[in-house]
Amino acid sequence: MNSKTTFRSIGSFLLQIPLWLYFIVSVYPLFWMISYSLKNNDEIFVTNPFGFPTHFRFENYVNAWTQFNIPRYFMNSFIVSIISTLFILLLALMFAFAVARMQWKFRSAVRTYMIVGMFMPLQVIMIPLALLVRDFHLTNTYGALIIPYIAIGLPFSTMVFYGFLVSIPREIEEAACIDGASIYRLFGRVILPLALPAIATIAIFQFLNNWNEFTLAYILISDENMKTLPLGLLFFQGSYSTDWGAMGAVMTIASLPMVLVYLLLSEQVERAMTVGSAVKG
Amino acid sequence: MNKYLGNKPALALFLLPALILYSVILIYPVLQSVVRSFYDWDGLSTATFAGLSNYRELFSDPLLATSLKNGALFALVLVVFQIGLGTILALVCANPRVRGRKLLKTAYFIPVVLSVTVVCQLWIAMYDPTNGLVNKLFDVLGIPYQQNWLVSPTQSIIAIAFVNAWQFMGYQFSLLYAGVKAVPEDYFEAATIDGCGKWRAHWHVTLPLMRETFKFCFTIAITSGIGAFVQMLIMTNGGPGTTNYTLTFMIYRYAFLESNYGYACAVSVLLVLISLVATVVINKVFDRGQHA
Numbered sequence: 148m149n150s151k152t153t154f155r156s157i158g159s160f161l162l163q164i165p166l167w168l169y170f171i172v173s174v175y176p177l178f179w180m181i182s183y184s185l186k187n188n189d190e191i192f193v194t195n196p197f198g199f200p201t202h203f204r205f206e207n208y209v210n211a212w213t214q215f216n217i218p219r220y221f222m223n224s225f226i227v228s229i230i231s232t233l234f235i236l237l238l239a240l241m242f243a244f245a246v247a248r249m250q251w252k253f254r255s256a257v258r259t260y261m262i263v264g265m266f267m268p269l270q271v272i273m274i275p276l277a278l279l280v281r282d283f284h285l286t287n288t289y290g291a292l293i294i295p296y297i298a299i300g301l302p303f304s305t306m307v308f309y310g311f312l313v314s315i316p317r318e319i320e321e322a323a324c325i326d327g328a329s330i331y332r333l334f335g336r337v338i339l340p341l342a343l344p345a346i347a348t349i350a351i352f353q354f355l356n357n358w359n360e361f362t363l364a365y366i367l368i369s370d371e372n373m374k375t376l377p378l379g380l381l382f383f384q385g386s387y388s389t390d391w392g393a394m395g396a397v398m399t400i401a402s403l404p405m406v407l408v409y410l411l412l413s414e415q416v417e418r419a420m421t422v423g424s425a426v427k428g
Numbered sequence: 429m430n431k432y433l434g435n436k437p438a439l440a441l442f443l444l445p446a447l448i449l450y451s452v453i454l455i456y457p458v459l460q461s462v463v464r465s466f467y468d469w470d471g472l473s474t475a476t477f478a479g480l481s482n483y484r485e486l487f488s489d490p491l492l493a494t495s496l497k498n499g500a501l502f503a504l505v506l507v508v509f510q511i512g513l514g515t516i517l518a519l520v521c522a523n524p525r526v527r528g529r530k531l532l533k534t535a536y537f538i539p540v541v542l543s544v545t546v547v548c549q550l551w552i553a554m555y556d557p558t559n560g561l562v563n564k565l566f567d568v569l570g571i572p573y574q575q576n577w578l579v580s581p582t583q584s585i586i587a588i589a590f591v592n593a594w595q596f597m598g599y600q601f602s603l604l605y606a607g608v609k610a611v612p613e614d615y616f617e618a619a620t621i622d623g624c625g626k627w628r629a630h631w632h633v634t635l636p637l638m639r640e641t642f643k644f645c646f647t648i649a650i651t652s653g654i655g656a657f658v659q660m661l662i663m664t665n666g667g668p669g670t671t672n673y674t675l676t677f678m679i680y681r682y683a684f685l686e687s688n689y690g691y692a693c694a695v696s697v698l699l700v701l702i703s704l705v706a707t708v709v710i711n712k713v714f715d716r717g718q719h720a
Contacts, residue, residue, distance in 0.1 A: 159525045166520055166532055169513070173598065174535045179561060180550050192559045197568075242446035249442070250433040257447070264454045268655050268703050270676045271696045274683045275457035275464070278471065298453030301446050320433060330438045359543045361658050362676075366684065377545040381662065391553070398546045405541040413534050420540065421602050424644045 177402075184208070184395030191391050204392060211396035219372060220379035220401075227289055227375055228357040231296035235304050235353050236346055238297065243308030244334055248320065258309065264302035269362070277366050287370040295363055300353045307422060311345040312338070351412070351419035358405065376401055458700075465693035471683075475690065482694035495673045498585050499702075502674070503653025505589035510600040511645050518604035519630050533605070537598035544595070548662040551591045552578065578664050581671040588659045588672065592652070600645050607641030608634060643714040650710065651703050675699040 183191045184207055185200040195201060211217060245251075246258045276295055285291040315338075323333040339346075361377045368374055380401055409416050465482055469475035486492055517536075521529055539547060554561040555577035566573045577587040611634050619629035635642075657676035660666055666677050673681075675695060683692035 159523070162520055162523070163526055166517060166526065169517055169597075170532055170535050172594070173539060176550055176554060176561070176594075177538065179554070183553075196559070196561070196564055238446040238449065241442040245439055245442035248433065249435070249439055250430050251439060257443070260455075261446075261450060264450060266704075266707070267454065267458060268651065268700055270655055270657070270679055271461050271700045272454060272457035273676075273679060274689055274692055274696065275460035276453065277684070278689075279453070279457065294449070295453055298449045301450050302454075305446065324432045330432065330435045334442070355541060359541075361544050365661070366680075377543040380543065380545040380549065394549070394553075398549060402542050402546050405543075406538060409538060409541045410534070413537070416541065417533075417537060417602050420599060421606065424603050424606075424641065 180395055180402075181399050183391060184399045185392070186395075187392050188390070207392040207396040208400065210390075210393045211400060214393075215382075215397060216371065216374075216379055217397060217400060220374055220376045223289075223373060223379075224358055224376040227292045227296065228354050230289070231293045231300065231357050232350055232353045234293070234297045235300035236350060239301055239304035239349070240308050240339070240342060240346065241334070242301070242305045243312050244338055246305070247309050247312035248315075248338070249330075261302050261305050264299075265306065269299065273362070273366060276363070280367055287368060287373050289373070291367040291373075292360075292364055292375070295367075296357050296360065300356070303423065304349045304353065307349055308342065308345055311342060315341060347415065348419045348422055351416055352422065355405070355416070355420070461693045461696045464690055465697045467690045469690040470687045471689045472687075478690060482691045483698075485691065486694050486698065491670060491673050491678055494670060495675045495678055498672060498674050499654040499656065501585050501653075502589040502592070502656045503650045505586060506593050506596075506649035506653050507646065509590065509593040510597050510649055511604070511642070514597060514601045514604050514645075515635070518601060518608050519634065521605060522608040533598075533602070536601050539595045540598045542595065544658050545662060547595045548591060548659055551594075552663055555587060579668055581668050584664060584668065585672055588663050589653070589656070591663070592656065592659050596652075600649070603641055603645055604638070607638040610641075611637045639714050643710060646710050646714075647707055650706050654703055654706060655699060675702070 179197075182198070182200050185203045185205070186195065187204055190201065242261070246254050246261075280286055280291045280295075283290075285294070319337060319341075320333065323337055328336070359377055360375075364375050364378045365381075368378060371379075380397065464475065466477060466479060467475035468478040468481075520526065521532060526532075553559075557563060557574070557576040557579075560577075562577065563574045575583060578584050580587075615633050615637065616629055619633045620626065624632065654674075655676050656674045657680065660672045660674060660677055661680070664672050666673050666681070676699065678695045679692045679699070681692075682688045682695065
């Protein structure tokens with residue numbers, strides 16, 4: 148190896164240091180959370196605040212799961228996220244099909260009308276929505292979250308589906324028409340399977356959004372039994388600050404499903420989460 | 429064919445569910461907010477028309493100045509940390525010589541998928557003045573900089589904004605990384621062959637070609653700074669005192685804690701206007717660069 152290449156590889160090594168420093172900044176807080184979920188207060192505060200737990204105290208997890216409402220929060224989050232995601236997919240795909248493939252007069256106007264919602268800061272609908280939910284007697288029901296989540300998910304999802312559907316060749320409809328397939332059959336048997344990659348992307352995106360949504364849930368849900376995970380976890384602040392181990396366990400349990408999903412499907416998740424830049428930009 | 433694709437009942441079936449839901453849940457409330465902002469209204473009794481008085485009151489409300497200042501600071505932290513640092517990391521990471529790129533990208537992105545509540549609770553623990561990781565880290569490094577992070581009226585807004593910046597760094601990083609990757613390598617190589625240093629080549633070639641990416645990243649960072657809420661709510665409940673108020677926090681307080689709905693609607697309208705202006709300005713700034 149001559150001196151020039153040595154110099155270069157040292158240079159590129161030095162250059163990579165910020166990357167690994169940020170790696171630590173990004174991951175260490177999570178490592179810290181998991182490790183304190185396995186420690187007791189004495190170990191967290193005094194004997195071993197930074198390092199790996201010396202003794203795995205799994206009883207923190209048992210305490211967290213049995214004493215608190217965790218299973219309930221999980222179920223609520225799951226129900227709300229799954230149902231709203233399914234409806235978003237169905238309604239957005241139908242809408243996008245009508246706008247992208249069917250022939251009618253005001254389709255570009257209706258499409259523009261739907262796009263407006265993408266640029267609307269959600270804070271502006273917070274108050275009227277809370278009143279609307281109250282007037283429909285939906286407060287503290289799954290509907291209080293599911294219905295707004297569906298509506299909020301629509302503008303973005305329809306645009307992604309629209310972009311996908313317009314790229315399919317025109318001949319598809321002709322073939323279906325000649326074969327005597329009804330337009331419903333065309334949608335269900337031809338368009339839907341073709342759109343599967345876009346459906347998968349939007350499904351991940353919306354599920355993650357709905358699973359982690361906080362603000363509307365905070366305003367619309369007050370009943371302990373209806374709280375979703377992000378909301379339920381608020382409760383631990385203060386009330387259980389004396390038992391940090393159990394709090395760490397609760398936080399770890401709450402994070403694990405999404406982290407696992409991400410680790411298994413990292414590329415799809417990243418693509419789903421960043422697809423917005425292509426649509427909005 | 430036109431008849432086939434213009435099937436009216438099918439059209440209604442496909443369009444209407446989405447259209448009705450969207451109109452009732454999103455568009456109608458926006459219009460409601462605008463209309464209600466001209467009324468005095470407690471949410472229950474009959475509203476009385478108040479003209480511009482809510483807006484006049486708003487502009488003399490000391491909370492408005494606090495909220496605008498905090499929104500600007502919050503946005504600034506996001507821009508510097510996520511876009512500034514994120515761009516440097518993306519440029520380095522895009523170098524094919526870097527090993528472990530997939531691991532790095534995955535590690536940066538993990539916080540994005542976590543619940544904001546978990547992230548805030550985690551950072552409350554880390555900012556704890558006596559037992560928290562942040563102060564202990566300064567201690568271990570021998571830096572005498574022990575702070576009561578979330579209680580200090582001057583630092584807490586920065587500390588809170590940093591939590592958001594930390595959580596969504598991976599998101600901005602992914603966008604920026606994709607932006608760097610989308611610049612054809614020949615351009616960069618041509619510049620280095622012409623005698624440009626690497627960083628100069630990036631500055632003159634790579635970054636200008638990432639205009640669209642930056643436009644989007646700035647829009648996200650600045651509008652989420654203006655509308656910040658959740659971190660303030662969870663970590664300090666707007667305090668100490670009212671020092672960590674933002675526009676969204678004002679809406680929340682006036683509507684849901686003080687039942688002053690008309691006034692809260694006026695704040696919502698202002699928030700939308702500011703976000704719109706910010707978006708337009710960002711677009712103008714980045715588009716002007718293009719024609720220069």
